[in-house]
Amino acid sequence: MKVELIHIHKHFGAVHANNDINLTVESGKIQGILGENGAGKSTLMKILSGYIQADSGEIRLDGTPVKISSPSDAIRMGIGMLHQDPLDFPPMRVVDNLLIGQDGGLFPNRREVVRAFNELQSQFGFSIDPYAYVDTLTVGERQQLEILRLLWLGARVLILDEPTTGISASQKEKLFETLRKLAAQGMSVIFVSHKLEDVEFLCDRIAVFRKGELVGEVDPPYVTDELVKLMFGRVISLEEKRRYETCDVSFHLDHVTIEDYRLQIRDINLTVSCGEVIGLAGMEGSGQVQFLRTCAGLIRPVAGEINLGGRRLTGKPYRAFLEAGIAYVPASRMEEGLIPGLSLTEHFILAEEQNGFFINFDKALATTRQRIEDFNIKGTPVSTVESLSGGNQQRALLAMLRQPVNLLLLEHPTRGLDIESAIWIWGKLKERCKQGTSIIFTSADLEEILQYSDRILVFYGGKVSPPLDAESTTVEQLGQLIGGKGF
């Protein structure tokens, strides 16, 4: 279906999030949308999919002007959207998830639905158990499920907002294959991302957004530098890799075994020195998250010892880890990291050490202004966190970290950030390393892991590789290990 967006404007208070956007997506094409954090990409997509309304402008589908005033309107007209932050999934089975939103009478025919679902997913080579509970699926599987659900509801335009963050390389390949197949069937696909290589690889055409405006459209063959220049208004390059001297031993895992209902990771031994960065690689759900959460004191290992600078933490509650200077930043920002309804100022107050009984709001406001400036957050002290763009939420989360931290545990620290911000965030993190903070982080991006880690642990099906020296490891080697070769 052909989609035309004509003279779209959207304001949020003083922010002009979409400024006179004109965009046409032909049917059967994959349209890429590129732009830095807060450029207005999600806003435009939310307008198209009925989550918010434009202040002015027109939307045409196959040439007919339409008014889309709710997500259900949108899906009725054939527009389906996969969100940047996956909405909360209730603990229900896959089939029931499909049955919702479909008007099939009071007593739907489950068996029929399962049959049709399996037929549909086999077209794309997905293998989701229709009877599995949705909350046990990986991010990649949920995404596949969401695509199937939208197709099921009759979507002919598919919008994906940052779909490649948090999924494994093979899931990404499958996703791209699926999107190509859908485009070949005449669907329009709109693909929003920061990742240049993904967009370049997949899209038939790329529109670049900057500060609320559509600053250019590019056709293949793409020139990366040109795209970067359009995105940021200048050329930027990756920072040279620098190493920091390590000091005395800090964080120890000694014969640690972790178990949960999905997997068991046995006998992990690791010593992390001050200022060292350890990257955790592996397919999603291979145990990295369990490992990080064990280091954070959120999961109790079934065997082994954990200590930090000689202080025994084994079996201690989460708070003791926190007090020892271990900080954990979860990947699901809105579910686990931030508190909807509270402002940035309130978040920074919560993150600070309590000082007296009453809050000193003037001081808090000053700190918040400082942090907003330091971390380049697009928002004001009174902005609620849900009004920030995805990337700015991530910045806020990182800005909330307390000052002296011994060990930082980061789940996908640059997920949703554009390259410039990612480089900049890592600059901030490396500054902390210089002051002696160690970092353990997960990422789905192998380049990022190789670029910023000193050593790398690869996870595969509950097994952990011995630490690899990042300097002497290549992407290919890492890729093979992640795929299970060499274990």
Added chain:
Amino acid sequence: MTMMKTSSRWSGIGFQALAVLLALAFTTVVMLISGADPLQVYQNIITGALGSPTKVDDILVAWTPLLLATAGLLLTFTAGLWNIGIEGQITLGAIFTTWALRVLQPTDLPPTLIVAVGFLAGALGGMFWAGLVGLLKIFGNVNEIFGGLGLNFVATALTIWLIFGPWKRPGVGSMSGTEPFPLELWLPTLPGFRLSPLALAMGIIAIAIVYILLRGTYFGLRLKAVGRNGRAAFLMGIPTTRYMLMAFLLCGLMAGLAGATQVLAVYHRLIPSISSGYGFLGMMVAMLVNYQALWAAPVALFFAALNIGSIQLPIVLKLDSSLSGVLQGSLVLFVLLMDGVRRRLTRS
């Protein structure tokens, strides 16, 4: 930015006003259906509430426990908890106060001290019952709504048992309650009125404290965080279960004090429905003011006035006095409804 803030505030007030009108219209329809003349009814409610100094006195007497209950509930609501058990907590406060008074009455302690101990006991009683709800929720995984509901029934049963059993009046127990306490154990009132300034002051102080707590303290902000996203709050290092328990205990404390004032300042004995529904009424007030402490006091006063104003309806117009309940309930419903509508319309 500020422009937007004020304009959204004005639209908010507009919607609230619309909600009040709708609630009045709805109540009017109910009156018409039940064959009453709405004008006459409203007029009666107004004269019933403000017609004489005694009526105003009655309103203030009703306002006191309502303020205390609302103050407590603002804390539990902020922590994301539905403290349905507040009724039972008020009742337990009354029971504990009565108990303390019964025990100390025969001693020759000064009456002022006995009354003070009575308040203390009431507060403890409310905290005890609220603490149970909290513990059941935190350690027993029993939702506070079910726990509270269950404990409300137990509290009622306990009252009845006490009145007709161990604490029954000499001779035969009756629904009119236990033997009244002697005059010196009554909380002093304004001469010629029923209002005890001390009790009223307590209610006002309670709501003021809650306002300050929620407005300007770490405690209040953390409570908010716990209520809005417990998981994130926990990861930030806020001991969430402790905060939930504290919210319950503080709410129980205030509910218990409400129960104590009912005994010490109003009924001077334990009666079967000593809580008089002020707990549930407090829930409505808290919902109506959207959990903002600032508005709680005037709205509570208005609700108290409605309650008092409708008392004479049965006598004068042969209508049930629950009409005020219809108005109160529909107010809450329409305000919530209009809030939803506003959000839909201005969703950005």
